[in-house]
Amino acid sequence: MRRAPLLLLLLVLLLPGCFQLREPEPADAVSEWIQPTQIDILLSNFTTAVERLNPANYERCFSGPAYRFVPDPTAAGTTAALFANWSVSEERDYFNSLRRRAPATPANQLTLTNRRDQFFTTDSAEVSALYQLRIVQQDTAFRPALLEGSIRLVVRRRNNEWKIAGWRDQRTTGAQATWTDLKKYFISH
Secondary structure (H helix, E strand, C coil), X not given: CCHHHHXXXXXXXXXXXXXXXCCCCCHHHHHCCCCCCCHHHHHHHHHHHHHHCCHHHHHHCECCCXXXXXXXXXXXXXXXXXXXXXXXXXXXXXXXXXHHCCCCCCCCEEEEEEEEEEEEECCEEEEEEEEEEECCCCCCCCCCCEEEEEEEEEEEEECCEEEEXXXXXXXXXXXXXXXXXXXXXXXXX
């Protein structure tokens, strides 16, 4: 009978070791995401993920293995092969590289203007717009702070969620850097 209190005391002393406290997940990682049941919501999720450099939500905007990025040919230049098989994996890698070189509180701004939607079917469309992306990052070797061009997104709905299935970047002004320039630099640095 004397062993029971001793055993109980031992259990009470060892029990807290079974439960480890951990840091909570960042609240904004999930709360910023809205189920993209409309194209407008998808574009809002995309814009917010780019502006706040949220890699989880950025990746959620794209559809799986069929996704392809087509670079601006001038910006791709001699590195066109880099983009030959560009998929969601490369999107994630370039975006994480950019995020690592950004300030703790990102201050990017993405503006889409002159938007046009062309529906192919009820579940697929092409969204065309002009973009202006102000990027804040700390890698001094990449100098452009303003990227401009034309974005064409092929979007598809599956299970009532819209996702980006394809992306074509196009330069609109001669000397301005494009999103292709940003991806080209940060995928390899």
